[in-house]
Amino acid sequence: MIVALVAAVLAVPQAAWAHSQLLSTTPTAGATVTAPISEVTLTFNEPVHxxxxxxxxxxPGGASYSAGHVQVIDSVVHQPVHPLRSGSYTVAWRVVSADGHPVEGRFGFTVALPASLEPSAGPAAGSPAASPSHPAIAAGTRTGARWPWLLGGGVLAIGAVVVAGVAKAKRP
Incomplete structure (x- = not known):
C-alpha cells in the first residue's frame, strides 16, 4: 500500500519535468556543407517557446554569422545567417521547453564551398563572435521556470506526510 502510494506521488511530477530534446539540426552536427545556406535550423521533439x-x-574570422532574430515555428527554430564562407562554424543554442525549463547545447559543422560559390560578403566588420555567455544567450536563462521544482517539491512533501500518516496509523 505504501509503495503504491509513493509510486503514484512520484509519477505525477515526472511527466511535468520532461524537457524538450533536440532531434535534428540543419546542417547536421559534424557535417560538411558544400552549397550555400541561408539559415540554421534546430528541430525539437515538442514545441518550444x-x-x-x-x-x-x-x-571564421572571429565573427558572429547570425543575421536577424530567431523564429520559432512549433518545434522548429530558424536562425537566419549571413552568407557562410568556407571554414568551421559553431552553433550555440538555448531554448525554453514547453515545461518552462531552459535547454541548451552546441554543435559544429564545416563549410567547404567551391571557389565559384564562395560569398564576397559576410557579416559586418566588427561583428564579434558570441559565446554561450553572450548577453543574448544569457537572457535565455531568465525564464522564471521555478514552478516545476516548486510543484514537485510540494507534491513530494504532501506525499511524505501521507506516507508518514499511513505508517503511523498501521502501528498497534
Missing part, C-alpha cells in the same frame, strides 16, 4: 530562444552561429 519563441521568448528567450537564442541561436548564435560563430565562424
Amino acid at each position: 519563441q521568448k528567450f530562444s537564442v541561436v548564435v552561429v560563430n565562424g
Whole structure:
C-alpha cells in the first residue's frame, strides 16, 4: 500500500519535468556543407517557446554569422545567417521547453564551398563572435521556470506526510 502510494506521488511530477530534446539540426552536427545556406535550423521533439530562444552561429574570422532574430515555428527554430564562407562554424543554442525549463547545447559543422560559390560578403566588420555567455544567450536563462521544482517539491512533501500518516496509523 505504501509503495503504491509513493509510486503514484512520484509519477505525477515526472511527466511535468520532461524537457524538450533536440532531434535534428540543419546542417547536421559534424557535417560538411558544400552549397550555400541561408539559415540554421534546430528541430525539437515538442514545441518550444519563441521568448528567450537564442541561436548564435560563430565562424571564421572571429565573427558572429547570425543575421536577424530567431523564429520559432512549433518545434522548429530558424536562425537566419549571413552568407557562410568556407571554414568551421559553431552553433550555440538555448531554448525554453514547453515545461518552462531552459535547454541548451552546441554543435559544429564545416563549410567547404567551391571557389565559384564562395560569398564576397559576410557579416559586418566588427561583428564579434558570441559565446554561450553572450548577453543574448544569457537572457535565455531568465525564464522564471521555478514552478516545476516548486510543484514537485510540494507534491513530494504532501506525499511524505501521507506516507508518514499511513505508517503511523498501521502501528498497534
